[in-house]
């Protein structure tokens with residue numbers, strides 16, 4: 001890492017002279033001294049300090065004279081502008097609050113356009129326009145609200161006064177019979193009477209068959225020399241320290257390599273499969289009853305000696321008319337039995353479905 005001292009530049013706020021050398025403590029036009037409002041920046045052309053002069057800089061930031069606010073070299077014991085002693089100074093170039101803010105803004109601007117000589121106007125341009133941000137926020141909020149309104153319109157429950165159109169019910173009983181059926185399995189359950197066996201594939205196992213030579217592309221990071229960088233730091237005394245340093249650079253190299261890939265095959269595993277007769281309860285028939293009134297009943301049935309009843313099912317529905325719209329509702333028996341054709345009811349509809357009748361959840 002090599003270091004060199006570069007002379008910075010400053011602008012005189014009082015007479016408008018620009019690009020005054022950082023080592024020139026007083027404006028050559030109006031004589032005003034560098035003061036706490038002065039910002040040093042780098043020029044397009046770097047002016048490097050000779051070795052003997054360079055040795056005197058970068059030793060510490062200029063101190064601010066508390067009486068006349070001018071900047072003084074760190075080694076000066078008295079203000080070169082008014083003669084006040086350094087001991088009474090409470091701040092230097094860097095811990096001056098306004099100064100720090102300005103240098104930060106300049107740094108942000110210079111890192112962005114990677115140029116040197118960044119001024120205050122550049123930094124101001126980078127700040128986002130608060131009006132544009134507000135406008136964008138309003139548009140996003142508007143879109144979200146519109147979407148929300150659509151969802152509400154569909155799902156928001158609405159109440160209607162309607163009339164029960166028809167009531168309907170259906171009941172069903174499965175009749176099961178004890179019968180001999182044929183089954184097959186890898187073992188015989190109790191009561192099974194084997195009438196045939198067969199040697200069959202039970203499952204497959206993956207077996208290593210052979211290796212195949214394949215190729216693939218692999219990448220590697222290879223050292224490719226040094227990359228040189230330069231950075232500048234404000235010394236706060238009208239100069240900047242230029243540091244050059246290097247970082248290693250790498251390039252990606254590709255090459256083909258061969259490798260052995262295992263290839264598997266599926267081998268079947270055989271086992272004895274049993275074919276047998278066995279007695280099971282099987283559904284023989286369904287007895288059903290249904291009607292469009294309020295008097296449901298179970299279907300009548302007769303059982304043979306080898307029969308029993310199995311699954312029993314029931315369903316109760318009604319239609320509700322609201323003007324020319326029809327809604328279908330399924331209810332448990334205890335609630336359904338209270339509704340009759342022609343009854344006035346209040347229904348709550350959400351997303352096209354009836355969710356409540358007379359205020360009670362369906």
Ligand SMILES: [Zn+2]
Pocket residue numbers: 012013014015016017027028029030031032
């Ligand atoms: Zn001036």
Ligand SMILES: [Zn+2]
Pocket residue numbers: 065066067068069070079080081082083084
């Ligand atoms: Zn002074």
